Amino acid sequence: MTALKDTLNIAAPDEFYAELVALHRGLTEEQSRLVNAKLILLLANQLGDLDVLRQAMRTAREGVD
Amino acid sequence: MDQFAYPKYRYRKPPELAGGAARTYPVAVVGAGPVGLTVAIDLARRGVPVTLLDAEDTVSEGSRAICWSKRTLEIWQRLGVAAPMMEKGITWNRGRVFHRAGPLYDFDLQPEGGQQFPAFINLQQYYVEAHLCAAAAATPGLDLRWRSRVTQVAPGADSVRVMVQTPDGTYPLDCAWLVAADGVRSTVRRALGLDFAGQVFEDRFLIADVRMKADFPTERWFWFDPPFHGGKSTLLHRQADDVWRIDFQLGWDADPEEERKPGRVIPRLRAMLGEKAAFELEWTSVYTFQCRRLERFRHGRVVFAGDSAHVVSPFGARGGNGGVQDADNLAWKLAAVLRGEAPEALVDSYDAERVKAADENLRNSTRSTDFITPKNAASQAFRDAVLSLARTHPFARALVNSGRLSLPAVEEPSPLHTPDLPGAFAPAMRPGSPAANAPLADGNHAVWLLDRLDGAGFAALCFVATDDDRARAAAALAAVPRAAAVTIAPNGVAGALRDAEGLAFRRYDARPGTVYLLRPDQHVAARWRRPDAPALAAALGRALGAR
Numbered sequence: 001m002t003a004l005k006d007t008l009n010i011a012a013p014d015e016f017y018a019e020l021v022a023l024h025r026g027l028t029e030e031q032s033r034l035v036n037a038k039l040i041l042l043l044a045n046q047l048g049d050l051d052v053l054r055q056a057m058r059t060a061r062e063g064v065d
Numbered sequence: 066m067d068q069f070a071y072p073k074y075r076y077r078k079p080p081e082l083a084g085g086a087a088r089t090y091p092v093a094v095v096g097a098g099p100v101g102l103t104v105a106i107d108l109a110r111r112g113v114p115v116t117l118l119d120a121e122d123t124v125s126e127g128s129r130a131i132c133w134s135k136r137t138l139e140i141w142q143r144l145g146v147a148a149p150m151m152e153k154g155i156t157w158n159r160g161r162v163f164h165r166a167g168p169l170y171d172f173d174l175q176p177e178g179g180q181q182f183p184a185f186i187n188l189q190q191y192y193v194e195a196h197l198c199a200a201a202a203a204t205p206g207l208d209l210r211w212r213s214r215v216t217q218v219a220p221g222a223d224s225v226r227v228m229v230q231t232p233d234g235t236y237p238l239d240c241a242w243l244v245a246a247d248g249v250r251s252t253v254r255r256a257l258g259l260d261f262a263g264q265v266f267e268d269r270f271l272i273a274d275v276r277m278k279a280d281f282p283t284e285r286w287f288w289f290d291p292p293f294h295g296g297k298s299t300l301l302h303r304q305a306d307d308v309w310r311i312d313f314q315l316g317w318d319a320d321p322e323e324e325r326k327p328g329r330v331i332p333r334l335r336a337m338l339g340e341k342a343a344f345e346l347e348w349t350s351v352y353t354f355q356c357r358r359l360e361r362f363r364h365g366r367v368v369f370a371g372d373s374a375h376v377v378s379p380f381g382a383r384g385g386n387g388g389v390q391d392a393d394n395l396a397w398k399l400a401a402v403l404r405g406e407a408p409e410a411l412v413d414s415y416d417a418e419r420v421k422a423a424d425e426n427l428r429n430s431t432r433s434t435d436f437i438t439p440k441n442a443a444s445q446a447f448r449d450a451v452l453s454l455a456r457t458h459p460f461a462r463a464l465v466n467s468g469r470l471s472l473p474a475v476e477e478p479s480p481l482h483t484p485d486l487p488g489a490f491a492p493a494m495r496p497g498s499p500a501a502n503a504p505l506a507d508g509n510h511a512v513w514l515l516d517r518l519d520g521a522g523f524a525a526l527c528f529v530a531t532d533d534d535r536a537r538a539a540a541a542l543a544a545v546p547r548a549a550a551v552t553i554a555p556n557g558v559a560g561a562l563r564d565a566e567g568l569a570f571r572r573y574d575a576r577p578g579t580v581y582l583l584r585p586d587q588h589v590a591a592r593w594r595r596p597d598a599p600a601l602a603a604a605l606g607r608a609l610g611a612r
């Protein structure tokens with residue numbers, strides 16, 4: 001089983017983060033939620049591996065209750 | 066306990082108002098802040114007489130810059146003024162980031178050994194300026210005129226006239242070049258009617274300098290949403306004389322006048338330091354931060370450097386450090402032009418290189434500020450997500466942004482540099498990079514590579530392993546007598562510095578035969594595996610602005 005990556009795998013993290021935040025500029029909260037949901041679906045499809053996606057979902061949910 | 070005593074520098078009646086004949090000076094620098102002082106000392110040491118004008122007669126009041134980077138220390142070392150800074154400053158390499166009640170992670174800005182200088186020292190700006198003023202006073206050819214306020218600027222085609230207001234009246238001063246280092250409210254910039262475009266961040270920060278005996282380690286500590294200052298951020302730095310800098314994020318709605326009153330500040334400090342902590346408030350102020358720059362830094366014979374040209378938010382310590390690098394970049398170019406060794410166009414490369422460097426600083430400090438002050442619910446959510454992952458998931462630490470601390474710019478692309486042959490070298494020390502330092506031995510003496518660059522002109526670093534290599538390098542270097550050769554060998558090659566630990570070879574990705582041509586500001590102009598004389602001569606010509 002492929003393990004979820006825990007160390008940095010994004011080549012330019014600051015650039016990525018700035019663009020991620022910029023993506024939401026000028027949107028309402030509702031619009032932002034929609035954009036984020038679409039983004040997750042696109043990335044999940046790109047990733048493909050359901051094992052990895054499950055690990056990611058579990059990790060994301062950790063500590064949120 | 067030591068405490069800084071503000072010097073009062075002596076005003077002298079200028080020769081122009083004492084019956085002296087008017088003359089045109091080669092360079093006048095407006096503003097004796099860290100940037101103006103650095104550029105003036107550098108120019109004078111290069112043999113260019115400098116007139117440095119400052120409106121006041123003392124150093125920066127209160128607390129402003131505290132973090133001075135390794136590159137700044139290297140520049141001051143070249144100018145002979147790093148030693149007192151190192152002695153008084155607080156050395157640090159490490160930082161820690163907290164979220165809510167607990168630590169998130171630690172970082173080390175300089176994990177590799179074999180370093181002459183730390184990643185940073187913390188030293189109050191008034192000390193920095195006082196040391197620079199002492200060096201300026203001891204530098205021949207540097208005429209530092211206090212209580213000399215520039216009020217008007219009349220730029221001409223090949224000179225500039227400024228009006229200088231003094232206690233004895235106002236006089237005109239003509240100079241071939243004017244360096245405007247007169248800070249964020251630059252009179253020169255306004256006189257030229259130049260636009261200073263950018264943005265103001267909608268947040269306020271309380272800066273408190275506190276005198277206390279405390280046992281926090283000498284590290285940069287940053288809290289997101291700590292229990293003692295709920296919902297906002299706090300930054301802690303140690304400075305000289307047992308003074309600690311604490312920055313409290315206040316938010317846009319805070320009242321700047323109210324918030325700086327001791328009645329408001331002391332409870333915040335008590336919440337952080339504990340009810341019993343003994344401290345004395347030394348200085349408080351409330352800031353709003355901005356990011357702006359001039360579109361161009363050269364306007365004919367007027368050249369802008371430091372805060373007059375660009376301002377950034379302080380997260381990352383990029384303001385003063387970036388400005389000192391402007392000074393480093395500009396001084397040798399003006400000196401070469403004034404000596405007739407280079408065309409005036411060399412000064413345009415200052416503009417090209419430092420505008421790019423300013424953009425890098427602006428970009429980095431803007432991103433930090435955006436992380437610290439999220440602008441909308443979506444960015445707040447991403448930030449909360451990053452922080453909640455960072456403790457257990459190392460990848461997320463790379464996304465936490467409490468300040469990307471000042472690193473020297475690789476001056477690229479630049480018209481002055483000769484590109485590498487494809488694939489010849491690893492990218493790290495590519496043309497435009499500041500020269501790496503390394504411990505070496507000269508006979509039995511431990512020396513530092515950068516101290517062996519004489520600073521006066523260009524240098525050629527020759528990496529050799531045998532006497533033959535050395536002879537070959539010397540033959541090629543005969544084409545560029547102006548570049549002082551510094552030869553480095555792994556072991557006993559006569560006349561070469563010994564790289565016993567191999568750090569110089571490694572940091573420069575060097576092999577026997579490798580040559581680096583370094584500019585007078587220690588930035589790489591070109592490098593080869595085995596250069597010949599024509600290649601060296603062409604690269605030197607190019608680095609001096611030949612087309």
Ligand SMILES: Cc1cc2nc3c(=O)[nH]c(=O)nc-3n(C[C@H](O)[C@H](O)[C@H](O)COP(=O)(O)OP(=O)(O)OC[C@H]3O[C@@H](n4cnc5c(N)ncnc54)[C@H](O)[C@@H]3O)c2cc1C
Binds near residue numbers: 352
């Ligand atoms: C809270 C805070 C924290 C900071 N922390 C850091 C840090 O940790 N590290 C860092 O690198 N930077 C930091 N900075 C930024 C740093 O203070 C500035 O970038 C730096 O002072 C710029 O230097 P300068 O020489 O360009 O301008 P200034 O320091 O502003 O000096 C300008 C000089 O020009 C003189 N002058 C002005 N007008 C005239 C005139 N008309 N005629 C003659 N003289 C004139 C003034 O008297 C002054 O001496 C910080 C800034 C703030 C506000």
